[in-house]
Amino acid sequence: MRVSKLFMPTQREIPSDAEIVSHQLMLRAGLMKKIASGIYSFLPMGYRAYRKVENIVREEMDRAGAQELIMPAILPAEVYMASGRWDKFGQEMFRLQDRGGRQFCLGPTHEEPFTEAVRDNIKSYRQLPFTLYQIQHKYRDEKRPRFGVMRAREFVMKDAYSFDADEAGLDISYKAMYEAYCRIFDRCGLDYILVDADSGAMGGSGSQEFMVKSLVGEDAIAYCSSCGYAANEEKAVCIASEPAVPAALQEIEKIHTPHVKTIEELMAFMKASPKEFVKTILYSIDGKIVAVMVRGDREINETKLSNLFDANDLALASFADVERVTGAAVGFAGPVAFKGDVELIADQEVAVMVNFIVGANETDYHLKNVNFIRDFKPARVVDIRTIEAGDPCPVCGLPVETCRGIEVGHIFKLGTKYSDALNCKFLDQAGQEKSMIMGCYGIGVGRTLAAIIEQHYDANGIVWPLATAPYQAIVVPTNTGDETISAVGEDIHSRLEKAGVEVLLDDRPERPGVKFKDADLIGIPLRVTVGRKAVEGIVEYKERATGVVIEMTVEEAVAKIVGQVKALG
RNA sequence: CGAGGUGUAGCGCAGUUGGUAGCGCGCCUGCUUUGGGAGCAGGAUGUCGGGAGUUCGAGUCUCUUCACCUCGACCA
Numbered sequence: 238m239r240v241s242k243l244f245m246p247t248q249r250e251i252p253s254d255a256e257i258v259s260h261q262l263m264l265r266a267g268l269m270k271k272i273a274s275g276i277y278s279f280l281p282m283g284y285r286a287y288r289k290v291e292n293i294v295r296e297e298m299d300r301a302g303a304q305e306l307i308m309p310a311i312l313p314a315e316v317y318m319a320s321g322r323w324d325k326f327g328q329e330m331f332r333l334q335d336r337g338g339r340q341f342c343l344g345p346t347h348e349e350p351f352t353e354a355v356r357d358n359i360k361s362y363r364q365l366p367f368t369l370y371q372i373q374h375k376y377r378d379e380k381r382p383r384f385g386v387m388r389a390r391e392f393v394m395k396d397a398y399s400f401d402a403d404e405a406g407l408d409i410s411y412k413a414m415y416e417a418y419c420r421i422f423d424r425c426g427l428d429y430i431l432v433d434a435d436s437g438a439m440g441g442s443g444s445q446e447f448m449v450k451s452l453v454g455e456d457a458i459a460y461c462s463s464c465g466y467a468a469n470e471e472k473a474v475c476i477a478s479e480p481a482v483p484a485a486l487q488e489i490e491k492i493h494t495p496h497v498k499t500i501e502e503l504m505a506f507m508k509a510s511p512k513e514f515v516k517t518i519l520y521s522i523d524g525k526i527v528a529v530m531v532r533g534d535r536e537i538n539e540t541k542l543s544n545l546f547d548a549n550d551l552a553l554a555s556f557a558d559v560e561r562v563t564g565a566a567v568g569f570a571g572p573v574a575f576k577g578d579v580e581l582i583a584d585q586e587v588a589v590m591v592n593f594i595v596g597a598n599e600t601d602y603h604l605k606n607v608n609f610i611r612d613f614k615p616a617r618v619v620d621i622r623t624i625e626a627g628d629p630c631p632v633c634g635l636p637v638e639t640c641r642g643i644e645v646g647h648i649f650k651l652g653t654k655y656s657d658a659l660n661c662k663f664l665d666q667a668g669q670e671k672s673m674i675m676g677c678y679g680i681g682v683g684r685t686l687a688a689i690i691e692q693h694y695d696a697n698g699i700v701w702p703l704a705t706a707p708y709q710a711i712v713v714p715t716n717t718g719d720e721t722i723s724a725v726g727e728d729i730h731s732r733l734e735k736a737g738v739e740v741l742l743d744d745r746p747e748r749p750g751v752k753f754k755d756a757d758l759i760g761i762p763l764r765v766t767v768g769r770k771a772v773e774g775i776v777e778y779k780e781r782a783t784g785v786v787i788e789m790t791v792e793e794a795v796a797k798i799v800g801q802v803k804a805l806g
Numbered sequence: 807c808g809a810g811g812u813g814u815a816g817c818g819c820a821g822u823u824g825g826u827a828g829c830g831c832g833c834c835u836g837c838u839u840u841g842g843g844a845g846c847a848g849g850a851u852g853u854c855g856g857g858a859g860u861u862c863g864a865g866u867c868u869c870u871u872c873a874c875c876u877c878g879a880c881c882a
Contacts, residue, residue, distance in 0.1 A: 246816080246817095248816090248817055248818090248831095248832085249817080249818090249831060249832080249843065250817055250818045250819095250830095250831070250832095251817095251818085252817075252818085253812090253817090253818070253819090253875085254812095254874070254875055254876095256875085256876080271874095273873085273874090274873085274874065274875090326882090329881075329882080345882075346882065375882095377881095377882075379881080380807080380879090380880065380881075381876095381879095381880090381881095383876095539880095551880095552879090552880085553879090644882095647882080679882085697842095713841095715840065715841055716840050716841090717840095718839095718840075719840085746840095747840095747843090748839080748840055748841085748842085748843080748844060749840065749841045749842065750840090750841075750842040750843055750844080751842085751843050751844095752841095752842090752843095753841075753842045753843085754842065754843045755843085757842090766841075768841060769841085777841090
């Protein structure tokens with residue numbers, strides 16, 4: 238392919254609305270163009286790289302025995318009504334009507350149509366198990382699209398669904414997908430980590446996420462380098478620590494704390510550490526008021542809280558509700574003496590504290606020397622806080638570390654959540670009707686592409702791994718006005734093309750510097766520079782990733798590049 | 807949804823108390839140049855996001871609306 242004919246609008250300047258490196262580079266290198274917030278076109282260079290990733294995904298899905306199909310992106314409301322998700326998705330779902338006023342949506346995820354398709358066609362255990370997948374556009378009206386294709390409103394997802402007769406079968410299907418995912422992300426050249434994840438709105442019994450380690454990742458991860466435990470911070474289990482100093486319970490004491498509402502203010506006022514306080518935060522969960530207690534320096538984990546109540550709607554309680562149930566201004570809530578129906582939840586850590594400070598449920602007062610059980614009895618004592626770096630690992634007890642990650646893949650054991658809801662049943666060997674056991678498995682293709690760039694760039698631009706590069710090699714004649722240089726460049730280009738290498742020839746009448754900058758920006762892994770020594774049959778071979786530069790003959794350069802491309806398999 | 811910010815040429819931006827719309831890069835023509843975003847000369851390109859208002863006159867002031875970005879909240 239000739240660069241002179243290529244639709245590749247590279248830009249010298251960083252687009253002003255791109256925040257992270259991968260987004261900036263995807264725009265600068267002419268990989269894509271924004272149409273609206275969270276909605277992008279892939280241009281030829283970007284689409285080639287995108288298809289590389291997509292094909293890796295497809296090859297590994299096929300190798301794992303999954304069967305590809307394609308569902309419509311536009312789906313009738315009834316499909317999602319049966320599972321209750323027509324309402325549950327809320328505003329995140331793009332909705333539309335046909336001319337007859339019938340309701341449709343643009344599919345945000347496809348558990349329902351897949352389950353329906355299987356329900357209507359599979360009746361016997363003899364036909365199980367199998368796994369279906371598609372690589373298709375998904376639509377979610379995100380409140381805040383961000384970071385280019387990292388969190389887009391239209392994005393491509395590979396979604397797979399497994400159907401098994403029993404749990405043991407699901408384990409096998411799940412493992413096959415797990416292994417396929419590892420191969421996919423290995424082939425994409427990604428440094429990733431597998432973490433335990435919350436099942437969230439998808440439901441189900443267990444799930445894991447494939448996280449690409451990155452400072453710009455939207456998810457927080459806690460991991461233990463000693464035993465290998467790793468979990469999304471939403472999910473990471475906290476274990477209760479022992480009380481620091483066993484102490485005798487002291488008498489409760491009411492302290493006048495005028496205008497002292499926050500933990501910071503309280504610390505300064507009482508000259509004490511936040512570890513001596515317990516904060517009580519009020520939530521409104523599906524219309525009910527819940528008070529949650531955690532140590533002063535801890536954060537409440539709203540995912541754990543939501544799961545505890547199987548909540549549809551969870552938010553901090555309104556100021557009015559806080560004042561009503563505590564009888565005090567916001568900032569003085571405590572566990573002793575609520576007015577009205579309030580469920581009290583205490584973090585397990587609170588249960589091992591003694592003589593701590595809490596709000597008095599009275600404006601401008603706190604209580605000192607408050608103690609668990611003696612002074613209040615929570616309805617439940619559970620793990621409700623968010624893990625922090627240095628906390629004990631729930632498996633081995635050694636301190637955990639934290640980092641950030643980009644979620645590129647997610648695998649779930651769904652169980653019978655959708656097969657029950659949609660009546661997807663089969664007859665087993667004994668003639669008994671049973672719900673199919675399902676799993677679902679997603680990979681964000683565009684997000685994976687962005688994650689690859691996020692892990693493979695330098696000051697000059699993208700540094701594509703050979704497996705996902707839009708073109709594998711580029712031939713750069715330094716002076717197209719020189720007949721020898723030009724001819725040698727053409728020769729190398731056509732030889733590589735014949736050998737099956739995806740190769741560009743930068744035949745533009747530009748100065749060498751311009752061509753080098755563009756080649757680096759778009760990140761082509763292998764480069765052959767044809768310069769003055771072309772008359773002697775000598776060219777320069779250069780690797781983008783390593784910076785290795787070697788002078789060699791035309792034959793050697795061609796052989797070296799063909800060899801590397803063949804080695805890809 | 808809350809707070810803040812930005813919309814002027816393909817991209818990045820300037821535009822003073824209201825008075826003929828600018829700069830850099832890119833683009834086109836010519837000459838020169840040819841190993842890391844060259845030089846000279848000439849040239850093209852604008853609903854100043856949209857609408858309404860104030861004014862003799864609005865990119866600039868007022869109102870309104872749309873779009874986009876950031877932080878927060880929320881979230882498969």
